[in-house]
Amino acid sequence: MDYQQFKKMMLASRQDIFLEVIAENRENIRIKKEKTVVKNLDKIFKATLKISNQKGFQAMSMRDLCQETGISLGALYAYFPSKDDLLSMLMTQGRDAVERVLDSETLQFDDPWGKLKAFIRTHVYLSEIMRPWFYFFFMEAKNLNPSDRKKAIEGDLATEMRLESTLEEGQKLGQFEKRDIVLTAEMIKGLFANWYIKRSKFRSRNISVDQYADFMIEFMADYLGVEDQLGKVSGENM
Amino acid sequence: MDYQQFKKMMLASRQDIFLEVIAENRENIRIKKEKTVVKNLDKIFKATLKISNQKGFQAMSMRDLCQETGISLGALYAYFPSKDDLLSMLMTQGRDAVERVLDSETLQFDDPWGKLKAFIRTHVYLSEIMRPWFYFFFMEAKNLNPSDRKKAIEGDLATEMRLESTLEEGQKLGQFEKRDIVLTAEMIKGLFANWYIKRSKFRSRNISVDQYADFMIEFMADYLGVEDQLGKVSGENM
DNA sequence: GTCTATATACGGATAGAC
DNA sequence: GTCTATCCGTATATAGAC
Numbered sequence: 284m285d286y287q288q289f290k291k292m293m294l295a296s297r298q299d300i301f302l303e304v305i306a307e308n309r310e311n312i313r314i315k316k317e318k319t320v321v322k323n324l325d326k327i328f329k330a331t332l333k334i335s336n337q338k339g340f341q342a343m344s345m346r347d348l349c350q351e352t353g354i355s356l357g358a359l360y361a362y363f364p365s366k367d368d369l370l371s372m373l374m375t376q377g378r379d380a381v382e383r384v385l386d387s388e389t390l391q392f393d394d395p396w397g398k399l400k401a402f403i404r405t406h407v408y409l410s411e412i413m414r415p416w417f418y419f420f421f422m423e424a425k426n427l428n429p430s431d432r433k434k435a436i437e438g439d440l441a442t443e444m445r446l447e448s449t450l451e452e453g454q455k456l457g458q459f460e461k462r463d464i465v466l467t468a469e470m471i472k473g474l475f476a477n478w479y480i481k482r483s484k485f486r487s488r489n490i491s492v493d494q495y496a497d498f499m500i501e502f503m504a505d506y507l508g509v510e511d512q513l514g515k516v517s518g519e520n521m
Numbered sequence: 522m523d524y525q526q527f528k529k530m531m532l533a534s535r536q537d538i539f540l541e542v543i544a545e546n547r548e549n550i551r552i553k554k555e556k557t558v559v560k561n562l563d564k565i566f567k568a569t570l571k572i573s574n575q576k577g578f579q580a581m582s583m584r585d586l587c588q589e590t591g592i593s594l595g596a597l598y599a600y601f602p603s604k605d606d607l608l609s610m611l612m613t614q615g616r617d618a619v620e621r622v623l624d625s626e627t628l629q630f631d632d633p634w635g636k637l638k639a640f641i642r643t644h645v646y647l648s649e650i651m652r653p654w655f656y657f658f659f660m661e662a663k664n665l666n667p668s669d670r671k672k673a674i675e676g677d678l679a680t681e682m683r684l685e686s687t688l689e690e691g692q693k694l695g696q697f698e699k700r701d702i703v704l705t706a707e708m709i710k711g712l713f714a715n716w717y718i719k720r721s722k723f724r725s726r727n728i729s730v731d732q733y734a735d736f737m738i739e740f741m742a743d744y745l746g747v748e749d750q751l752g753k754v755s756g757e758n759m
Numbered sequence: 760g761t762c763t764a765t766a767t768a769c770g771g772a773t774a775g776a777c
Numbered sequence: 778g779t780c781t782a783t784c785c786g787t788a789t790a791t792a793g794a795c
Contacts (some may be wrong), residue, residue, distance in 0.1 A: 322731070338663065339579055341577055342579045345790080354761080355761060357760095360791080366789070416789090422660070439654065463736065465728065471714075473714070506744070552778070558780085593780050595774090595775095595780060599778070640780070
């Protein structure tokens with residue numbers, strides 16, 4: 284599977300996230316008509332991500348958000364009780380969506396290398412489609428309230444553990460060379476972050492998503508001493 | 522050279538940075554006595570980094586800074602004309618200090634692999650000593666005014682070019698295997714950032730600076746196919 | 760459901776006493 | 778050189794008309 288195919292697949296389930304937000308925040312959202320909520324939440328989230336990623340969530344004023352969405356100040360507060368709750372909603376729902384996709388694309392694999400390859404490719408592709416979200420998670424994590432912060436850290440740790448257990452399994456089966464698991468997992472996550480944080484730099488250097496995913500897979504094959512280095516040519520494992 | 526030695530060497534030139542700040546901002550700093558300026562700028566910079574790294578520079582109020590430094594609101598403004606200028610001073614002076622150290626530790630090498638090893642080790646060590654600064658550069662880069670932003674980007678690009686030219690040179694001499702230079706350089710920078718951004722995670726996993734530097738060097742030796750993989754055992758090249 | 764007008768608090772920055 | 782008191786703009790959030 285290449286990026287174009289992945290993208291097509293994802294766009295199908297695009298609006299799910301808003302239905303979920305509505306369901307989870309029913310009492311906080313004063314608007315009754317679901318269709319209106321979906322339409323405006325979409326605007327609000329998009330605008331929030333856009334402005335925040337330029338100058339930070341704190342620096343974004345509600346008037347900025349007004350202007351960008353075309354929704355008045357008063358009306359905005361019908362969709363969330365406070366600016367802080369808007370942050371919370373974005374974070375929680377975004378992370379849930381990401382986790383769901385990663386799970387659905389990787390849990391099917393048995394062999395560690397297949398799983399690792401799928402995880403890398405899915406993560407890179409997903410962070411490309413949802414780049415503003417990933418950038419936002421990364422930059423605004425420190426501004427979360429304690430409760431959301433705790434959830435974020437737990438989610439992060441869960442991903443990390445899955446990565447580490449895949450590496451460990453691969454080592455036990457003799458599929459991977461022996462490497463420091465913690466450091467290797469951290470490195471993989473660092474390379475993921477590199478993609479969505481320095482997105483514009485890669486674009487200016489004409490490096491595509493597919494190239495980056497291939498690069499990471501080839502790189503790991505090399506580092507872990509995996510014999511099947513076909514990660515970049517054959518996509519049959521994903 | 523290991524981290525302890527590097528640290529000792531660095532601490533000697535610790536106060537230089539403040540003398541430079543004073544020299545470069547003489548007209549903006551209303552205080553006459555140099556000793557007072559050095560003492561208080563130290564407090565102000567430390568406090569700014571501490572608070573900003575917790576909740577962001579924008580979110581830090583001047584009153585926060587008052588409390589943390591123990592210097593009153595009015596007095597603070599004797600050391601810089603505006604909050605924005607404080608940001609500018611921190612960025613400019615910090616970056617200059619970093620660049621100077623990196624230059625002094627790497628320009629002496631002729632062979633690419635020696636240069637690359639020295640660069641990696643110096644960068645990792647330096648980002649450990651100056652962790653709050655590096656974190657600050659990374660997180661606040663997008664909040665700079667256009668002029669400082671331009672300087673920051675230029676400096677960044679210069680580092681990048683040096684890294685890329687080292688890689689290219691190594692390839693030409695047949696010392697390194699052929700790899701995508703841009704991607705490799707970006708990866709190295711990503712791994713650098715990983716260290717100072719996820720510092721606390723590495724601490725909780727009991728991974729030391731030396732281990733991380735060794736890891737990166739070994740890693741690159743592997744990736745570039747360098748035969749001398751002694752980066753982690755023998756430090757004689759640095 | 761959406762708007763405009765406004766309450767209230769907090770931000771950066773300055774004045775002027777000591 | 779440092780302090781306290783204050784100016785004034787802008788922030789979040791709400792009230793109440795339409």
